[in-house]
Amino acid sequence: MDSQIAEIIADEQNIDLADFEQRKRFLMINDADVERIKAFGRSLPQIPESMFDFFYEHLHRFPETKSLLKDSEVVASLKQKQMTYFKQLLEGNYDWDYMLSRLAVGYVHVEMGVVPLWYVGAFGKYLEQIKGLTEQYADEPQLTYESLFKVILLDIVLTLESYHYTKYKLYEELKIMAATDQLTGAYNRRKMLEIMKYEMQRAQRQEAPLALIMLDIDHFKHINDTYGHQEGDQVLIKLSDLVHSNLRGTDFLIRFGGEEFLVVLPAADLAEACEAAERLRHLVAQKNFSPVERVRISLGVAQLREGDTMDSVIKRADDKLYEAKQGGRDQVRW
Numbered sequence: 358m359d360s361q362i363a364e365i366i367a368d369e370q371n372i373d374l375a376d377f378e379q380r381k382r383f384l385m386i387n388d389a390d391v392e393r394i395k396a397f398g399r400s401l402p403q404i405p406e407s408m409f410d411f412f413y414e415h416l417h418r419f420p421e422t423k424s425l426l427k428d429s430e431v432v433a434s435l436k437q438k439q440m441t442y443f444k445q446l447l448e449g450n451y452d453w454d455y456m457l458s459r460l461a462v463g464y465v466h467v468e469m470g471v472v473p474l475w476y477v478g479a480f481g482k483y484l485e486q487i488k489g490l491t492e493q494y495a496d497e498p499q500l501t502y503e504s505l506f507k508v509i510l511l512d513i514v515l516t517l518e519s520y521h522y523t524k525y526k527l528y529e530e531l532k533i534m535a536a537t538d539q540l541t542g543a544y545n546r547r548k549m550l551e552i553m554k555y556e557m558q559r560a561q562r563q564e565a566p567l568a569l570i571m572l573d574i575d576h577f578k579h580i581n582d583t584y585g586h587q588e589g590d591q592v593l594i595k596l597s598d599l600v601h602s603n604l605r606g607t608d609f610l611i612r613f614g615g616e617e618f619l620v621v622l623p624a625a626d627l628a629e630a631c632e633a634a635e636r637l638r639h640l641v642a643q644k645n646f647s648p649v650e651r652v653r654i655s656l657g658v659a660q661l662r663e664g665d666t667m668d669s670v671i672k673r674a675d676d677k678l679y680e681a682k683q684g685g686r687d688q689v690r691w
Contacts, residue, residue, distance in 0.1 A: 359461040361547075362535050366460050366519050377456050384511055390504035391449040397501045398447030400494045408486035409439045415482045422475050439483075446508060459512045463519025467528055473517055480513065538612040540590060541597035549611045549619065553667045556609075556623050560661055567661040568630030570620040571674040572600075572637065575653045575686040577616040584649055592646055596654075599644055600637055617678075619671070627660040627691060634658050634689045642687070655681035658691035 367373070413432055416422040426432050445455065466476060487509075488502050495501035523531060536548035544552065560567035574580070574596065581589040593616060600618065601610045609621040620637075622630050634656040646652045657677025661670050681690040 359465065360457055362464050362531050363457040363460040363519070365531055365534055366464065366522055367457065370518065370522060372456070372460075374453055377453065380511060380514070381451065384507045386451070386504075386507050386511065390507060391451070393495070393497060393501045393504045394447060394508065395449040397491060397495045397505075398444075398449070400496070401447070401490065404440060404443055405490075406436070406440065408443075408483075408490070409436045411482045411486055412439065412479050415479045416475065419475075422471075422479075425470060446505070446512075451508065451511075456515060459515040460519040462512075463516045463521075464523045464531065466516070466520050467523045473520060476516065477513065480509070484509065541593050541612050543597050543601065543610045543612040543618065545612060546614070549613070549621075550667075552609050552611070552621055553671075556621060557661065557665075557667060557670075560623070565624050566626040566629075568622045568625045568627060569659050569661075569670060569674040570622065570630055570634045570637070570656055571613065571659075571671070571678040572618050572620065572634070572654050572656040573678055573682070574616040575655055575682075580649055580652070588649060592649055592652055595644070595646055596641065596652070599640060603637060603640055604633075619674070627658065630658045630660065631689060631691050634691075638687065638689055653687040655686045656689045657681055658689060 413426065413436070416426060426435075442458075445458070466473075484506065487505055491502040491505070492498045536544055536551075538545045556567055559565070574592065577589065577592075580592060597610065597612070597618070600620070604610060604620065605622075607623050611619040611621065613619040620633075622633065625633070638654055638656055641652060641654045644652065655678055657674045657680065659670055659674035659677060677690040681688050684690065
């Protein structure tokens with residue numbers, strides 16, 4: 358999700374590859390800098406994990422930041438991310454993906470509640486460790502450190518830009534955009550994983566039912582071939598709006614793929630889900646999708662069983678959808 362959000366931030370701030378290259382030129386990051394950094398990376402026998410301890414020791418000195426780092430697993434995960442970043446830094450490939458990884462950090466800092474002052478202060482300690490390593494392993498210690506400093510300065514600027522944009526303009530909007538299908542507004546497959554994990558755990562914990570409806574537009578290829586893909590898109594949008602407006606507030610509509618949608622119904626048993634599915638089938642059959650003359654849907658219903666995984670219960674709903682298709686379409690199977 359982080360890379361998807363970073364792409365949105367780049368697009369919203371009009372940061373393209375040409376702009377990124379211009380930023381490197383402003384900081385005078387040139388081929389010689391890149392070669393020095395790569396040579397330094399090759400000369401390191403290994404990256405000492407201890408260099409990241411200073412980063413977090415600094416953060417632990419202050420009550421505001423110490424409270425964010427109580428969990429040892431969180432700290433271990435963050436240290437691993439720092440190790441990954443440093444390896445990436447030493448590879449010298451400061452390309453589009455590298456830039457997105459820096460923009461993603463700003464978003465993550467907003468999520469965690471990290472403010473820029475803490476980040477920059479801790480990074481000062483990080484630079485001290487890098488300077489020590491260049492003095493020990495680099496052929497040109499001072500020049501190598503200066504080259505690394507320029508790239509790290511670029512990283513900090515990108516992170517701060519992303520942080521402020523996320524903090525003050527797009528935090529809630531970005532979460533929505535990253536979780537929803539851009540065409541229909543339904544939740545996307547990425548969000549589905551989060552929804553299913555949470556609802557399955559809740560159903561098992563509360564010993565409550567959980568049901569799924571898998572629905573698919575009948576003969577959708579014919580609609581696209583006859584009316585064009587733009588009208589096909591309009592059918593998807595209208596269908597999504599119709600289904601969503603006729604679900605309970607606790608239900609979830611997910612675009613599963615193409616013309617296929619998944620409805621997650623917490624606290625609904627098989628009979629209730631079948632009733633909901635039949636109601637949706639009838640509503641779609643009565644809906645005016647003009648200029649498309651006829652739109653029908655097939656639906657498969659499944660209820661969570663003991664021992665089910667997310668994949669198994671979704672597959673069972675999908676298998677029932679296939680039965681509905683094979684049985685003549687425009688029907689519900691369970």
